[in-house]
Amino acid sequence: MKKINALLIQPKTPQTFWSHDISLKSAGFRAVMPPLGLMTVAAMLPRHYRATLVDLNVTGLDIGDVERSDIVFLTGMWIHRESFLEIVDTCSRLGKTIVAGGPFVQSAYGRPGRDYLDSDRIDHLILYEAENNLPEFIRDYEQGKAKKVYDNRERPGLALTPPPRFDLIRPGYYASMALQFSRGCPFNCEFCDIVQMFGRVPRTKTPAQFMDEVEALYATGYRGRLFIVDDNFIANRKSVKEMLRLLAPWQQERKYPYLLFTEASIDLAGDNELLDLMVRAGFTSVFVGIESPDADTLRATNKKHNAACDMAAAIEKIQRAGIEVMAGFILGFDTDTEEVFDRQLEFIRANAIPQSMTGLLAAMPNTDLYRRLEREGRLLEQETPHSGDNVDTVLNFVPVMAADRLIEGYRRVIAETYAPRNYFNRALALIGRLPDMKLSGFNWSAPWRWDLAMARIVNNPNRLRLALELAKLSFSSFGIQALWFILRSLRYGFFALPVAIELAFRGRHYATVAERITTLKARTAARAITNHGAEPSARHFPELGSIATLKSAESGRNILIEENPWV
């Protein structure tokens, strides 16, 4: 059978809160995570397809690779739009067949008004999950009758999903590897598009299937961080517990080659067995969507599971079990009042959350929020679409709170959250809550705990590099505070050291991101709009110095600023 050269391209991610560019470079990595979507798609291609994967976050696009290819597979999120369009441009100029899929394609395709995808230049669009749509496309393509769009929405069972092609990447380039156990989430938060993409009935791989993937990763020789990329890891508790009952002894036998992290809803704290299994399996952090400290706001945005529990107690319980809670917050809900900024800062401080990602509410297409705001006439059509990055201070809807106050408050939250002193105080408080920090009094009745604590020291492939970077840190003002924090952390015990060093490195990235967000200059123009309900009145401002200028110019009105923090 004729060989087909397939080139799979992951677009370049701009710098964001999540890009961790600064700490990544310090630790000698090139990107946060490998492109699991494309690695999975590559694994679905028939044997006579020779796959080459290019991740533009670790290397450049070699035109020779494009020229040699017969077909190009392209993925991306909204945030990749610019790079995505550049790739489409390059490949279509070279006359290549382009097949695009993934979250950006799914949420941008078919939107009325503008074609954000440049879809005329893409030969084939594959919406939804590849397990359903790709085999049909391949069959049609080989028969020379492939359609423009494949949009089978049925949710495939994940038993169909093959193990990702680890042979197509260089694991050493990445700060973490990625595997997926489930898709979907039983909740339905108003702003979230997960349920629209992956459904409310969580689907999981079989525990044995997942363990085969873990074994395949182990065989590559990679050791270190491993992100289980599920939308809500605990969505199907029965199935996840079955899997963890295999994963925990596997990890223990090998002395924890992987330090795991994932995303889960806060009700994790209510299930002791699950929490215990996760700790034994080597989970050291979990990302939890808190969204707001205010119960009315949580109910209004349909995040009822957060409103239904004592969030502070739940967070502390997870931390005391040994898992750091990373939290997501949102500002800009209709019910947010002027107090929300201080309340949020206090919540983050009081609950010892070093990594707190506060974003401005964004109306993502295909969400209940988007549809409601559309009905209420509050969506803002912009010349450029929303960047997909929720920390870039661009609103794509008219908020209830005056927009200038919202953005100003948002910036204050970011600035105060990541002021080094505040960050290190929270990091220290977290270490104070984590178990097994002291050598003396170590819980020897469970020897696996020792192995897990040691793994935090041993399982960093770039130890030497980190040590050198640490030495360099001491010459900056941030570095002095970081070193002081690391020293103070030792009062909790020897095993606080690796945790503190990692937190210090992450803190440097956050401090830089916070500085960018809070000291931005408006790049192009500012649009002043009256409070919602009235006609937007567009006014353009030449290069604006700061939000304060805007406020005095337009007091009493909502101000929308279009700007890009990364220029």
Ligand code: B12
């Ligand atoms: C892991 C992950 C990340 C990782 C990065 C992963 C990477 N290397 O790119 C991190 C943590 C860094 C991250 C960051 C962000 N992320 Co993210 N992330 C995810 C997550 C949880 C899992 C993605 C994954 O690996 N899935 C597993 C693979 C197997 O599935 P998949 O990629 O969807 O691929 C399947 C199909 O989509 C399809 N497919 C995909 N591509 C292609 C291509 C072709 C040609 C074909 C045929 C099929 C196909 O086939 C695959 C198998 O069915 C998803 C949620 C989700 N469930 O998808 C969010 C998600 C992709 N992220 C999202 C967002 C918004 C972000 C951020 C912008 C957040 C922010 N506000 O800053 C940042 C981006 C900045 C950055 N620096 O990367 C959104 C994207 C929404 C959108 N419509 O664009 C998602 C969907 C979550 C959400 N709903 O909010 N993210």
Ligand code: SF4
């Ligand atoms: S719990 Fe998380 S993943 Fe589930 S619907 Fe809410 S925001 Fe989305």
